[in-house]
Structures are given as structure tokens and as C-alpha cells.
Amino acid sequence: MWELQGEVVLYTSSQDHNSEKSTNEGPLLTPEISKSVREGRLVGYQCLDCGAKAIEVQAYCAKCGSSKLRIAKLESRGKVLAFTIQAVSPKEFKNDAPYAWSVIELDGGVRISGRIASIKSPDNLRIGQRVQLMRSEKSGIVFEKILE
Amino acid sequence: MSLRKVALISAGSTSYGKSLLTGRDLALLAAKEALERIEMMPYEIQGAFIANAFGLSERQGHLGPLIMSGLGIPDIPASTIEAACSSGGSAFREAYINIAAGVYDVMLVVGTEKISHLSTEVATTYFTFGSDYLFEGACGASFPGLYATMAIAHMQKYETTQEQLAQVAVKNHENGMKNEKAHLHKRISVEDVLQSSIVAYPLKMYDSCPFSDGAAAVILASEDYLKKNGRDESISILGSGRAGGYGSLHSRDDMTSIRSSILASREAFNRANLSIKDVDFAEVHDCFTIAEIIAMEDLGFVERGKAAQAVEQGRTRLDGDIPINPSGGLKSKGHPIGATGIGQVVEVFEQLTENAGERQIKGAKIGMTHNVGATGGSSAVHIFTRS
Ligand SMILES: CC(C)(COP(=O)(O)OP(=O)(O)OC[C@H]1O[C@@H](n2cnc3c(N)ncnc32)[C@H](O)[C@@H]1OP(=O)(O)O)[C@@H](O)C(=O)NCCC(=O)NCCS
Ligand SMILES: [Zn+2]
Numbered sequence: 001m002w003e004l005q006g007e008v009v010l011y012t013s014s015q016d017h018n019s020e021k022s023t024n025e026g027p028l029l030t031p032e033i034s035k036s037v038r039e040g041r042l043v044g045y046q047c048l049d050c051g052a053k054a055i056e057v058q059a060y061c062a063k064c065g066s067s068k069l070r071i072a073k074l075e076s077r078g079k080v081l082a083f084t085i086q087a088v089s090p091k092e093f094k095n096d097a098p099y100a101w102s103v104i105e106l107d108g109g110v111r112i113s114g115r116i117a118s119i120k121s122p123d124n125l126r127i128g129q130r131v132q133l134m135r136s137e138k139s140g141i142v143f144e145k146i147l148e
Numbered sequence: 149m150s151l152r153k154v155a156l157i158s159a160g161s162t163s164y165g166k167s168l169l170t171g172r173d174l175a176l177l178a179a180k181e182a183l184e185r186i187e188m189m190p191y192e193i194q195g196a197f198i199a200n201a202f203g204l205s206e207r208q209g210h211l212g213p214l215i216m217s218g219l220g221i222p223d224i225p226a227s228t229i230e231a232a233c234s235s236g237g238s239a240f241r242e243a244y245i246n247i248a249a250g251v252y253d254v255m256l257v258v259g260t261e262k263i264s265h266l267s268t269e270v271a272t273t274y275f276t277f278g279s280d281y282l283f284e285g286a287c288g289a290s291f292p293g294l295y296a297t298m299a300i301a302h303m304q305k306y307e308t309t310q311e312q313l314a315q316v317a318v319k320n321h322e323n324g325m326k327n328e329k330a331h332l333h334k335r336i337s338v339e340d341v342l343q344s345s346i347v348a349y350p351l352k353m354y355d356s357c358p359f360s361d362g363a364a365a366v367i368l369a370s371e372d373y374l375k376k377n378g379r380d381e382s383i384s385i386l387g388s389g390r391a392g393g394y395g396s397l398h399s400r401d402d403m404t405s406i407r408s409s410i411l412a413s414r415e416a417f418n419r420a421n422l423s424i425k426d427v428d429f430a431e432v433h434d435c436f437t438i439a440e441i442i443a444m445e446d447l448g449f450v451e452r453g454k455a456a457q458a459v460e461q462g463r464t465r466l467d468g469d470i471p472i473n474p475s476g477g478l479k480s481k482g483h484p485i486g487a488t489g490i491g492q493v494v495e496v497f498e499q500l501t502e503n504a505g506e507r508q509i510k511g512a513k514i515g516m517t518h519n520v521g522a523t524g525g526s527s528a529v530h531i532f533t534r535s
Contacts (some may be wrong), residue, residue: 004270010286030282056399057282082304082403084296085349086288090273093288101289103398111398115288122349127304138157140287147195 004091006119010034011140018025027059032071040135041045044110076133078106078144085122092139102114104143118141149249153371156383156532158186159497160320161490164362164364164482166264171203171486172211174363176218176261178487182256183363186379193367196226196251197234197243199259200486202274204285206262216257226256226499232278233435235259236364236489237390237519237528243368244530251508259490269392271359275485278522292356292436294346294397294523300437302401303350304306305459306453308370309439309525312348313461316437317354317479323466324476326507331482354438364491367387381535383500386411386514387420388530389413395525406524409446413518416529424448427531428512429470429499431492433520434477443518444472447529465509474499489519489528491525 012035028045033055036043044055049066055074060067083102086093093099100119105111117134119125131143155262163451169177183190198211208214210233214227229239236259243255263271272292276285279294289297302308307339318338341354374381375468387510391411394400400407417423424447432447444455449470464472475481475495479489496515498504519528 003275003494005297010282033282054399056396057281062399084293084300084351086290086293086296086344087346088268088272088286088290088292088350089288090276091269092273098290098349099288101287101293101297103301103403110367113283113287113289113396122322127300139211141283142287 003119011038011136011138021109027069028057028071030057031112033057037141038135040133041111042074042076043071044074053108053110055110072109075107078131080116080125080129081111081129081133083116083125087121096100097145104131112141114143117142117144152245152250154247155369155371155374155381155387155535156307156366156385157369157374157379157381158188158367159365159494161364161494162186162362163329164360164484167361169209169262171200171206171260171262171363172214172218174209174262174306174361175215175258175365178260178365179215179219179256179258179361182311184368186197186369190221192254193204193221193224193256194254195224195255196258197225197239199239199257200228200488201230201232201278202234202261202263204486205274216269223465231285231526232522233433233483234488234519234521234526234528235483236487236491237285237447237517237530238521238526240366240487240489240493240527240530241388241390244385247368247370254367254369255266255470256365256367257490258365259487260361261486262361262401263359263484264361264362279339282398282399288307291418292348292351295436295438295519296351298398298403298442298523299350302438302441310342311338311364312442312456312460313355313437314338316434317341318441319459319465320434320473320477320479323474323507324480325479326505327476330333330476330480331358331478334525350438357435357478357483360484362482362484362487362491364494364498366493367492372477383532384529384535386422386533387418389419390417390528391415392526393524395522397523404442404493406442406446406520406527408524408527409443409518409529410518411510412527413447416531420531422531423513426514426515429474429509430472430516430518431475431477432472432518433477434473435483437479439520440472440477447518458483466509472503474509489517492517492519493530500532
């Protein structure tokens, strides 16, 4: 069988030299997002013309087309909008399966997606569940349930 | 600019399933079948598009020249179109535009995919390369997982049930029994679907399309050319539509609908000057059972939230009033990614030329294809009629 070669580099720190920015002006690009996720926070873009906020790799505002974007801090808490419990996983996540992946609405309304840690069954997750971002060194965006 | 009329004059395909052949081999076989069917020599072809998504998993890019050389026409230009699962629909659209615009008179479109040399987990990984990888694939989402998330959203909003989703698979497997080129030939029950192994909750194995190898090819020509050369028009292309959408699920306001499908079908119907009510049958993108439900609602066959009921009532079966996926669909016929969108057109050709055998929809005059890229990052819709 043919094997997949290479590493997922998106969220590793080898790319940090690309993301050294002196201001938070300008388009939101991948290294900035990866770096923030690794540090346990979230950044998105905010449009200085219409105020739209989203987490996207973006050079022009998706709502109004403006190029006046700045990088803005996003909330790290939110709620689950929809989810799945994945049994068959991509290769890199083989040892974690089954696990939850979900689309989340952050407080303030920006939407994002990611895994929810430690959930193995649909009985342990519901739509509306409150979650918060976890620090994730390598494997992308991960949230955990907020126990209230 | 006024567009010229374009006809679909031939179609061919390999069987779908696991194959020892390469993507290039499969493409040649499908193209040869389409050429031989109308006794056309390859040198009549003036240009081609190849639909292929995962050729690099075979360590083969730039398939165009290899396929054209294999057909004995190395000088003919051929470029690969990649648009994930809608590579085929997109390549078809480009060929249509090239002929409609008067650049070429005769074009070949071949979709091909070879995936069975990959293990389940490696194939699953490759497919994630069609997602918004930064937010989805690299965070653990698989394609079944993305569609499962859409299914949960649909179940929440419209109270769609797993049993109703299962009915889609039962119907498509039933149709696939009548298609000798289908990947899966197995009659299944709702119970079988519900009992099958979970791939991504709430989707199970029988809610999912299989990993298929295969190729499909069609030949398009201008009506001017056909008249001049005394060839039959066979099928007319009445409308073509294509639209884009956000790549990631989280960017959409609504996960229970695919906006690019709505926009692409609107364009196709406007160009054809027809409405969904005129359509006698459709090949829609059912990579997962939920995808067929969403497609029925987006294309307007039924109102929002009413597709599952229509399936339960048997309305989408071969003998129903809106037959959907007579070929067996991606679910049972199979889903060789690059070939899929062309394979849908092949089925429309078989139906409209009354060559669909046991699965023939009697008297069908207008057929449509609907091909979605990934979770809706792009869609292509085409409408056809007998000449
Ligand atoms: C469901 C899935 C995980 C099963 O894959 P797998 O474990 O590699 O399956 P195998 O190849 O080992 O097949 C085992 C058996 O199940 C059958 N089978 C495999 N997938 C099937 C499916 N989706 N539906 C029905 N039967 C299936 C095979 O024919 C085989 O039957 P056999 O033993 O009688 O020959 C895989 O088909 C899948 O991930 N499908 C989704 C593909 C996808 O995401 N496509 C992109 C859509 S956008
Ligand atoms: Zn804006």
C-alpha cells in the first residue's frame, strides 16, 4: 500500500519566522492563525469599513470587499452548533479515534470549527454545549467542554 | 456574445469499483468506448479536459498529454481540472463553454480516478485535502465527518431521522442492482443501514459512498459541426450553471443547505428557460445520504425540510414522480472522484437515448446533473434534452 509522506506543518512552529509582523494591519494569513492557536488564543480579521469579523485567511472583507482589515482577538469560549463523532479518521488522528469534531459559535458570533477533547460518544455532547479553546501544540484547533 | 448550441454526442465509461489499472489506463478505456460508440476517430477531437483530483497519489500529474498520446493524438491540448468531487462537472462546463464560444467544434471530456491503492486511512487523509485544510482536515475532520456535521444540523432543524437517511441508501442500492457498471451490487434494507458500522456519527457505512476507481468520458460538439458532417445531434445541452461557495463549513450561515448548488441550478435553469418542474429525472450528488436530501431541497424538487418525507413516500424511486439517481448514484454506482461528474452525464445520455436497460425511465425527455465539490465549495448543474 502506498503511504502518505510528509508532515502537517500548518500548526508547527517551524513557520514562525514568516509571521513576524510589526502591526496588526493587513490580511490575515495562515502563520498568524497557526501561531495564535498554538499559544492557546484565537485571532480573526476585522473589517475596518463594515466591522465584519471572522476567522478566515482573508485579503479582502468577505462581507463588503474592503481591503482595510486588521487582525483582531476573538473570544475563546462559545457553544457547539453541530458536531460529529468520527470513527474513521485521517491518518494523523488515528490514535485518537473516535473523537468529536464540531462547528462552534464563539461568544460575539464568530464561527470556527475544531475537535472537542475527550468525547467518544454522541451521548456526551449536545448542540448548545459550552466549550472553550485548549492550547494545542501541533494538532490544530481543539476545544474542551466547560463544566458549569 | 451569443452562445452556439452544443450537443452531447457520445458517452462511455468503465465499470466502477476496485481496479488494478491506473487512472490513465481507465481514462483511455472510457474515451475509447465513447469514440467507438459513434464510430468517431480520435483525430476529430480538437481539445480535451481531464477531470482528476488525486492523481498525485499515483505520483502522476499532467495527465492530459499522457491520455491524448494514448489516444494517438499527442498534439491535441488537454488540461486537468481539479475541483474536488465536482472536477467532472467543472471540466464538462469548461468544454461546453469552449464549444459554445466557438473556440472548438469537438471536445472530449474524461474524468478518471484511481484510489484503491491507498489504505482506508490514507484515502481518508487524501480526501481531506479537498476541505479547508487549515480549519478542517488539519483539525481532524474527514469528509464523512463534515457531511455528518451537516446531517446533525439538518436533523436538528427539520427533525430528519437516521431511518429516513437510510431510505436514500436503500433506494440507491436498489437502482445500482440494475446497473452492471455500478461498484456495489447489493440489495439492502433500512435495518442493514442502521446496523452498519459507524463512519462518522450519525453516518454509517451504508450512508456513505465507497472508495471507487473508474473513468467516464463524453464527447461534445457544436450543432453546426454536426450538421456539416452529417452526424446525429443525440442530446442537446439546454443549460449550464456553476457557482462557488465558502470552502469551510463554519463560514456558512446555514449548514443545512449548499448555496453553490442553489446558484448553479438557478443559472442553468435561467439559461435553459426551464424550471425544476420540467425535469423528468436527475443524477444528484449523493456522496452521503444526507447530501441527496440537501440536494433535493436546494434544487427545489421539494420544499425545505420535506425531502426525507418524499424519499419515504417512494417519490424518488425509478417509478416515482421525481426519479433521483437512476444509476445508483455515488452511493451504489460509486464515487471515483474525478470521474463522478462525467459519469452523471453518461447516465443522462443512456437514459435520454433509451439505453438504460432495466433502469430506463420511460419517456424521459429532460434530465439534469448536479455535482458538488467537497462540502459545497463549488457546484455544477447541467440540463439536457433529447433532440
Ligand atoms: C465507509 C468506508 C470507511 C469503508 O471503507 P473500507 O473500510 O475501506 O471498506 P473495505 O474496502 O474494507 O470494504 C469492506 C466491504 O464493505 C463494502 N463497502 C465498502 N464501502 C462501502 C460503502 N460505502 N457502502 C457499502 N459497502 C461498502 C466493500 O464492498 C467490501 O465488501 P466485500 O467484503 O463484500 O467485498 C469508506 O467507504 C468511506 O470512507 N467512504 C466515504 C468516502 C468519501 O468520503 N468520499 C468522499 C465523499 S465527498
Ligand atoms: Zn467589510
